Amino acid sequence: xxxxxxxxxxxxxxxxxxxxxxxxxxxxxxxxxxxxxxxxxxxxxxxxxxxxxxxxxxxxxxxxxxxxxxxxxxxxxxxxxxxxxxxxxxxxxxxxxxxxxxxxxxxxxxxxxxxxxxxxxxxxxxxxxxxxxxxxxxxxxxxxxxxxxxxxxxxxxxxxxxxxxxxxxxxxxxxxxxxxxxxxxxxxxxxxxxxxxxxxxxxxxxxxxxxxxxxxxxxxxxxxxxxxxxxxxxxxxxxxxxxxxxxxxxxxxxxxxxxxxxxxxxxxxxxxxxxxxxxxxxxxxxxxxxxxxxxxxxxxxxxxxxxxxxxxxxxxxxxxxxxxxxxxxxxxxxxxxxxxxxxxx
Amino acid sequence: xxxxxxxxxxxxxxxxxxxxxxxxxxxxxxxxxxxxxxxxxxxxxxxxxxxxxxxxxxxxxxxxxxxxxxxxxxxxxxxxxxxxxxxxxxxxxxxxxxxxxxxxxxxxxxxxxxxxxxxxxxxxxxxxxxxxxxxxxxxxxxxxxxxxxxxxxxxxxxxxxxxxxxxxxxxxxxxxxxxxxxxxxxxxxxxxxxxxxxxxxxxxxxxxxxxxxxxxxxxxxxxxxxxxxxxxxxxxxxxxxxxxxxxxxxxxxxxxxxxxxxxxxxxxxxxxxxxxxxxxxxxxxxxxxxxxxxxxxxxxxxxxxxxxxxxxxxxxxxxxxxxxxxxxxxxxxxxxxxxxxxxxx
Numbered sequence: 001x002x003x004x005x006x007x008x009x010x011x012x013x014x015x016x017x018x019x020x021x022x023x024x025x026x027x028x029x030x031x032x033x034x035x036x037x038x039x040x041x042x043x044x045x046x047x048x049x050x051x052x053x054x055x056x057x058x059x060x061x062x063x064x065x066x067x068x069x070x071x072x073x074x075x076x077x078x079x080x081x082x083x084x085x086x087x088x089x090x091x092x093x094x095x096x097x098x099x100x101x102x103x104x105x106x107x108x109x110x111x112x113x114x115x116x117x118x119x120x121x122x123x124x125x126x127x128x129x130x131x132x133x134x135x136x137x138x139x140x141x142x143x144x145x146x147x148x149x150x151x152x153x154x155x156x157x158x159x160x161x162x163x164x165x166x167x168x169x170x171x172x173x174x175x176x177x178x179x180x181x182x183x184x185x186x187x188x189x190x191x192x193x194x195x196x197x198x199x200x201x202x203x204x205x206x207x208x209x210x211x212x213x214x215x216x217x218x219x220x221x222x223x224x225x226x227x228x229x230x231x232x233x234x235x236x237x238x239x240x241x242x243x244x245x246x247x248x249x250x251x252x253x254x255x256x257x258x259x260x261x262x263x264x265x266x267x268x269x270x271x272x273x274x275x276x277x278x279x280x281x282x283x284x285x286x287x288x289x290x291x292x293x294x295x296x297x298x299x300x301x302x303x304x305x306x307x308x309x310x311x312x313x314x315x316x317x318x319x320x321x322x323x324x325x326x327x328x329x330x331x332x333x334x335x336x337x338x339x340x341x342x343x344x345x
Numbered sequence: 346x347x348x349x350x351x352x353x354x355x356x357x358x359x360x361x362x363x364x365x366x367x368x369x370x371x372x373x374x375x376x377x378x379x380x381x382x383x384x385x386x387x388x389x390x391x392x393x394x395x396x397x398x399x400x401x402x403x404x405x406x407x408x409x410x411x412x413x414x415x416x417x418x419x420x421x422x423x424x425x426x427x428x429x430x431x432x433x434x435x436x437x438x439x440x441x442x443x444x445x446x447x448x449x450x451x452x453x454x455x456x457x458x459x460x461x462x463x464x465x466x467x468x469x470x471x472x473x474x475x476x477x478x479x480x481x482x483x484x485x486x487x488x489x490x491x492x493x494x495x496x497x498x499x500x501x502x503x504x505x506x507x508x509x510x511x512x513x514x515x516x517x518x519x520x521x522x523x524x525x526x527x528x529x530x531x532x533x534x535x536x537x538x539x540x541x542x543x544x545x546x547x548x549x550x551x552x553x554x555x556x557x558x559x560x561x562x563x564x565x566x567x568x569x570x571x572x573x574x575x576x577x578x579x580x581x582x583x584x585x586x587x588x589x590x591x592x593x594x595x596x597x598x599x600x601x602x603x604x605x606x607x608x609x610x611x612x613x614x615x616x617x618x619x620x621x622x623x624x625x626x627x628x629x630x631x632x633x634x635x636x637x638x639x640x641x642x643x644x645x646x647x648x649x650x651x652x653x654x655x656x657x658x659x660x661x662x663x664x665x666x667x668x669x670x671x672x673x674x675x676x677x678x679x680x681x682x683x684x685x686x687x688x689x690x
Contacts, residue, residue: 018655022513029690155656157510164509165502165661167680168367169673293641293662301658310363310673311500312665316510317638320657328514328655335512340685345374
């Protein structure tokens, strides 16, 4: 399988290590990776017979700038356009950073690859958030596959759960605890009795929350994952504007104590449900009791819970954080596509 | 897709209702079922152009004996051999009762269909327990698929979880709470403070436990599901003799109270793990604390928890009980095979 990697940060590096380390396992099921392109922001590496991964991974030990790696052509000439023109890949792994307003540059990369009959697996939430159905139909028209498992919780197989494990059932509701940063802050408030601001500071000190934590703590990250799950699994074309979104910033130690006294816990839950034949979506703090399968989702854990007509309830919990699990979720989609699975029917 | 149903009990009836009620949904993804055979113990129904499901389902409202349904040929002449000879099905749904000693009659049905290039989806644990690898290789040699998702928890997508959701990862351990009857008895003892015998009697009164409850309460049902998961997902050929099996019959109210005082719960857990490069398997009562994702698995719920190298932990919980969810898990395998998935590579 000839692949091109577009966007090469931490997950990209982890992905290369993964397919290098798992070579024997992958070959045992008939996957022979040949990485023809690795394209970063300022240039790339290309070898039409496949980049020597052993050599390239060793190079990365001492050097971050991939344009300094020499494998024939000049690094600055190796870009997405060249890759498209050369027509020598079967699958693009798109891992450029997410832009939730325009989806770019991922939107262009994915669109043009699908148009050119190249399969795509991506970790990039932006294009999927903004144009899932357009991209799905493009993939369908061009008879290629589009793997997006990494975009809704990384290692957590949330899309697979709804799409494969509930195949044939109708999904009535989707609920998810999908954001690790807010899990951490809530747990910190529970464990130490501190207020929201102090818990946030601790999360920032540990590198769990970003300097500008709004995306996480105000519920937008949860909402964007819920939006993708809903559009993919309920065949709708909702946007962020359709979601009522409330974060965790107003929670007080008093609220937490009251919850504790009732043996309950607060979780930031994204929820889609069908009420009176209408799809309703919201992200807000929910007070859960121990019988709720989402009650125990803490720390880096994430979970999604589906209720369906014929297969009942299904809760999927787990999904390690970090670059290797994210890379492994990209690899999972590639393997399942290679095993013949039609995510795009 | 031309199918033959062999073994026609409650799940078979539910399966027919399901594909009849979901006709539009199934056709929207290109599945046009044509049920050519329904074969019970004493005879069957056959129509080479497909049995009229509307008519047949109506017939079943008043009548249990399918041999009284007239659709051309004599019911007693319609049997498995005829179906094989006619060569007019693409997939057999095998739903005869489980026999864990010989696997028969399912073993013969599955073997002969695979040999004759007919795909198989089955709910029958017996043959899978006794000869999974033999049947897998037979399917592979004959380029057909073998769907066994229903055999390890019915609606709970335990096989999918390990096979599809952890594709590319190595599974290090498998833990499962896989038996509803023991869940009920443990919960009854916790809730009422009664002893084991009284909890069992209550379960029998409600029809949850069988008159001879040994298979469930002594851990054999859990062990058989664990065995299938282990052989399928860890590529081994273990037998029941390789499992240390202990049931729940010796648990006392005193044990339960002690667990409660530590804020813990007993669950009957089947566990496979790799210790010193050796696969160790056991079924026994485990004392779980609330941080364990299996802690909350109660009543009819089931769950399986995998730990993997690159995708971390994955817990899958749910799986409604009853004939419709079991039938829906058969349908799920058929849909996923139709979407191109190669369970047999």
